[in-house]
Amino acid sequence: MRSFSGFLLVFLFTLTTGCKEKGDIDRYAIVTRHNIENSLVDSLNSLSVGNGEFAFTVDITGLQTFPEFHEKGISLGTMSNWGWHTGENPENFQLPDVYKTYQVHGREIDYVRQFRPNEDMRKAEASEWLRTNPHRIHLGMIGLDILKSDGTGITIADVAEPVQKLDLWKGIIDSRFNIEGVPVHVQTLCHQDKDMIAVRISSPLIRERRLRIKIEFPLGIPLPAGYDFKQPERHSTRVISRSGDITGFEREQDNDKYYLRAVHRKAGLTEVEEHLYYIVPETSGQTFECSFQFSKSPVSDTTSDFKTAGKESEAAWKQFWTTGGAVDLSGCTDPRAFELERRIILSQYLTRIQCSGSLPPAETGLTFNSWYGKFHLEMHWWHAVHFALWKRERILEKQLEYYTAIFGNARKTAEHQGYNGVRWPKMVGPDGRESPSTVGTYLIWQQPHVIFYPELLYKNSEDKKAILDKYSRLVFATADFMASYAWFDTVAGRYILGPVLIPAQESLRLETTINPVFELAYWYWGLKTARDWKIRLGLEPDPLWTDIIEKISELPVLDDVYLCSEDTRDSWVNPRYMSDHPIVSGISGVIPLTRLVDTEILSNTLDTIKRKWNWQSTWGWDFPMLAMSAASIGRAEDAIDFLLMDAPKNRYLLNGHNYQDARLSIYLPGNGGILTAVAKMCVSDQFPRNGKWNVRWENLNSYVD
Numbered sequence: 001m002r003s004f005s006g007f008l009l010v011f012l013f014t015l016t017t018g019c020k021e022k023g024d025i026d027r028y029a030i031v032t033r034h035n036i037e038n039s040l041v042d043s044l045n046s047l048s049v050g051n052g053e054f055a056f057t058v059d060i061t062g063l064q065t066f067p068e069f070h071e072k073g074i075s076l077g078t079m080s081n082w083g084w085h086t087g088e089n090p091e092n093f094q095l096p097d098v099y100k101t102y103q104v105h106g107r108e109i110d111y112v113r114q115f116r117p118n119e120d121m122r123k124a125e126a127s128e129w130l131r132t133n134p135h136r137i138h139l140g141m142i143g144l145d146i147l148k149s150d151g152t153g154i155t156i157a158d159v160a161e162p163v164q165k166l167d168l169w170k171g172i173i174d175s176r177f178n179i180e181g182v183p184v185h186v187q188t189l190c191h192q193d194k195d196m197i198a199v200r201i202s203s204p205l206i207r208e209r210r211l212r213i214k215i216e217f218p219l220g221i222p223l224p225a226g227y228d229f230k231q232p233e234r235h236s237t238r239v240i241s242r243s244g245d246i247t248g249f250e251r252e253q254d255n256d257k258y259y260l261r262a263v264h265r266k267a268g269l270t271e272v273e274e275h276l277y278y279i280v281p282e283t284s285g286q287t288f289e290c291s292f293q294f295s296k297s298p299v300s301d302t303t304s305d306f307k308t309a310g311k312e313s314e315a316a317w318k319q320f321w322t323t324g325g326a327v328d329l330s331g332c333t334d335p336r337a338f339e340l341e342r343r344i345i346l347s348q349y350l351t352r353i354q355c356s357g358s359l360p361p362a363e364t365g366l367t368f369n370s371w372y373g374k375f376h377l378e379m380h381w382w383h384a385v386h387f388a389l390w391k392r393e394r395i396l397e398k399q400l401e402y403y404t405a406i407f408g409n410a411r412k413t414a415e416h417q418g419y420n421g422v423r424w425p426k427m428v429g430p431d432g433r434e435s436p437s438t439v440g441t442y443l444i445w446q447q448p449h450v451i452f453y454p455e456l457l458y459k460n461s462e463d464k465k466a467i468l469d470k471y472s473r474l475v476f477a478t479a480d481f482m483a484s485y486a487w488f489d490t491v492a493g494r495y496i497l498g499p500v501l502i503p504a505q506e507s508l509r510l511e512t513t514i515n516p517v518f519e520l521a522y523w524y525w526g527l528k529t530a531r532d533w534k535i536r537l538g539l540e541p542d543p544l545w546t547d548i549i550e551k552i553s554e555l556p557v558l559d560d561v562y563l564c565s566e567d568t569r570d571s572w573v574n575p576r577y578m579s580d581h582p583i584v585s586g587i588s589g590v591i592p593l594t595r596l597v598d599t600e601i602l603s604n605t606l607d608t609i610k611r612k613w614n615w616q617s618t619w620g621w622d623f624p625m626l627a628m629s630a631a632s633i634g635r636a637e638d639a640i641d642f643l644l645m646d647a648p649k650n651r652y653l654l655n656g657h658n659y660q661d662a663r664l665s666i667y668l669p670g671n672g673g674i675l676t677a678v679a680k681m682c683v684s685d686q687f688p689r690n691g692k693w694n695v696r697w698e699n700l701n702s703y704v705d
Contacts, residue, residue: 019685019695025328028169031321034345036166036655041156043073044653044665047166047173048367049188050353051316052395054080054195054294055366056142059156060164062175062186063199063213065143066156067225074657074665075225077138079366080195081357082296084134084373084429085220085256097126098436102500105487109417111500114436127436134429136362136373137220138227139251139294140260142197144186145214145278146179146205154179166655168349171317172310179205190353191309192316196293198309206286213279213290215262220253222372224364229275237275240298248298261299264290320352324699325390327678331694336644339652344678346656347671348390355383355668356395359402359430365668374429378446378504379669381590382621386675388456389683389701396453403450403474406432414481421480424450442502442510444485445519448526450478452704455529460701468537479530482523483544486552494553497523498565504583505564507576507617515566517555521587521596524552528594529704555587555596562587562605572608579617582609582626589628589680592705599633606630606638615647620658620670623650624677631677631686640688643677679703 038045041060048057057077059066064076100113114131115123146154162177175186184203191198205211217237218227234253241248247269249260262269266288267281281288289306293299304312329341354365360380364370380399387395403410403424409432410422417423424447425432426440434441454471461467486495496515502508503516528549531541556566562584563571571577584605588597606629623642631639644650649667651659658670681687682697 019682019687019693019697021682021697021700025326025696025698027321027326030326030328030330030341031168031345034342035168036164036346038164038654039162041159041162043070044657044659045164045655046070046074046076046367047164047655048077048350048353049171049173049190049197050366051190051192051195052353052356053082053358054190055353056188056190056197057367058173058175058188059143060159060162060175061144061177061184062164062173062188063143064141065145065214067141067143067227069156071225072662074655075368076141077226077367078140078142078294079136079138079226079368079373080294081359081366081430083137083139083220083258083294085137085253086134087129087132088254089129089133091125091129093126093129095130095434095436098123098130104500107418109500112434112436112441114438130433131427131435131437132222132372134431135220135222136226136366136369137253138218138225139220139258140292141214141216141218141227142199142292143214143216144184144201145212146184147210149180149210168345169317169321170310170314172313184211187306189306189310189313191291191293191304192313194293194304195295196291196304196309198289198291198304198306200287200289200306201281202287204286206281206288207283209280209283212281213264213267215260215277215279215292217249217251217275222369224368224370226369226373232274235275239271242269250298259295259298261293261295262290263292263305264288265305324392325679325701326698327682327700328696329693331696332692333694334640334688334692336640337693340640340644340674340678343652343656343671343674346652347674350656350671351383351386351668351675355672356387356392358398360384360399361668363664363668364666367666370664371427372429374427374435376427376440377424377449378426378443379621380446381449381452382669382672382676384453384672385456386672386679388453388460389676389679389703391460391699391701393457393460393701397457400453400471400474402432407474407477409433411477414484419481420484421477421482423447423481423485424478439502439506442500443504443506444497444501445504445522447478447482447485448522451475451526451529455533455704456701459704464536468533472533472537475530475533479527479542479545482526482530483542483548486523486548488551494551495548496553496566503565504586505577505581507580508565508568512567513565515553515556516583517562517565518583518586518591520553520555521591521594524549524596525591525594552596557598557601560601560604561608562601572612575614578612579614581619581622582613585609585626585629587629589630589632590625592703593632602629603633603635606633606635610638615645618647618649620649620660620667621673623647624670624673627677628680631681631684636681636686636688637690639677639681639686640693643674 099110114127117124160178164175173188187200236252238250240250264279329337355361360375414423425434427435458467556563626642627639657666687693
């Protein structure tokens with residue numbers, strides 16, 4: 001009887017549990033059931049190929065044939081991690097030109113602030129130059145040039161019966177359409193080790209001399225699309241080599257250069273005008289292939305042809321999909337499960353091609369410029385943590401090298417402001433120089449990230465000593481700044497944060513914000529974790545770190561609900577404080593649960609957010625954050641509701657991109673956030689136990705404690 005009872009308990013647990021780790025998941029089936037197929041000509045339906053360092057975005061023709069049509073949707077980028085431009089600086093603008101000095105606890109501290117023309121014209125000009133430089137640029141537009149039977153060029157309205165497919169397993173875009181009843185077939189892929197696209201085109205239009213490829217080089221500009229064809233005199237294009245069917249180009253703009261090597265088998269190349277070239281295929285057949293390799297330095301190796309590049313792409317994508325983590329929702333009966341799985345798969349594809357390179361990514365990756373193509377280091381968490389959770393730690397480790405590279409700049413910032421350690425910047429390019437802002441330079445929540453990343457690697461590493469040795473300098477210098485930034489209130493006998501600061505909920509005021517709840521909890525966790533690193537290495541813990549851990553302010557509470565910050569007693573009455581990021585929820589979920597957090601009060605806070613928050617003002621990563629928070633305190637069904645909430649900025653397009661608004665038609669922190677939330681919920685068994693979520697997963701890493 002006892003044996004039967006034990007069997008019954010196991011059986012009932014199997015019926016009600018939310019997650020099961022199980023090997024031998026059919027990864028090919030999971031991935032390919034979410035291959036993209038599109039027959040609509042829509043400016044938001046752009047598709048991209050890429051390798052993490054370089055991406056190429058196409059329209060319905062499989063190339064960049066109609067860039068103007070996409071400028072107000074998802075524009076057609078050719079962008080890379082090395083493709084930046086810095087304009088001339090005749091006024092020699094430097095960061096001291098935009099300092100604004102604040103009195104902070106009896107000291108004068110300079111912040112790099114963005115100024116407006118009505119405040120100070122020179123400071124405004126300096127602000128503009130320092131914000132926009134360096135900026136990522138469009139490297140070159142490669143599209144089709146097709147003539148109709150009357151000799152006029154086609155418009156997008158002439159593209160008939162389009163069917164475009166993205167094969168996720170192979171990383172190839174297949175585009176088919178008709179022009180006046182004549183079929184055109186274009187295949188597009190990206191080499192995974194070179195910044196190169198390869199193209200195969202088949203059509204009877206080739207024999208009729210009505211189809212050719214158009215290469216047009218633009219002026220690189222800071223604006224979102226990154227290109228301008230109206231100022232040809234401001235840049236130069238030179239053919240520097242020509243050997244049969246291989247042509248080398250040199251591009252120059254101010255003091256910056258880059259190169260393109262085009263291989264055009266069975267086709268000739270002609271210059272039409274400055275910056276404009278056509279590849280004209282031979283008329284003996286109706287299929288031809290070409291490849292385009294962009295580079296910062298001249299290319300000397302043999303450029304791959306389409307067949308070779310295709311084999312390489314297919315092998316690399318198979319390797320990607322068959323290693324790392326996998327989540328299978330096919331056994332779930334909740335009607336939302338298929339959509340969640342679609343978002344998971346497409347988010348893996350998009351973050352692989354847009355966010356897995358050697359630099360922290362921009363919010364819009366390598367598709368178009370958000371904030372001039374610069375990256376925001378507080379957002380790096382949402383771009384990168386999921387890679388480690390899905391057992392792709394090497395990507396996070398590769399990007400952590402950036403923090404080592406800019407360590408000197410971060411130390412200088414801390415020293416200038418009178419702090420110890422390193423103060424990490426917010427909005428930066430490859431050089432790590434801070435950008436003026438009315439918000440960004442006052443943020444502090446990116447600081448503990450540089451403790452979180454190594455701790456996540458340590459948690460899941462087999463060689464923990466190697467991780468400690470490799471990253472202790474970053475961890476300890478970050479903690480030194482955090483400790484010196486916290487201010488001790490001798491009257492109250494506690495450490496406080498602010499002012500001057502703007503928290504992650506950016507609607508709060510920098511001059512008055514004290515003890516924002518998320519930053520308090522993160523400061524506590526970060527310093528406690530840094531102390532753990534000292535102990536692990538056999539070093540004496542820093543006494544100041546320990547003192548702050550013991551005496552940091554309690555999280556501000558009113559009526560059993562957490563406040564946004566200590567100074568916002570009207571947090572849940574004033575609409576100002578119920579907008580932007582509901583970051584208060586991140587005190588458990590994003591941050592591991594600590595002694596500072598009362599789970600009952602957090603539960604009350606989540607209920608209040610659900611009832612009162614202005615969902616029009618949220619951002620794409622807010623929904624995964626809320627899901628992780630709810631799941632961490634046992635509210636798994638609420639977690640799913642948050643993760644798949646019907647809200648304006650929780651929309652995921654056909655191509656998998658997280659749409660925000662007309663300005664930000666893609667938003668990769670939302671994609672990364674979904675992957676982080678799902679991995680954490682799987683490993684922690686935090687999916688609903690209502691019989692509808694039979695989740696199978698494998699090969700995922702654990703979250704930090």
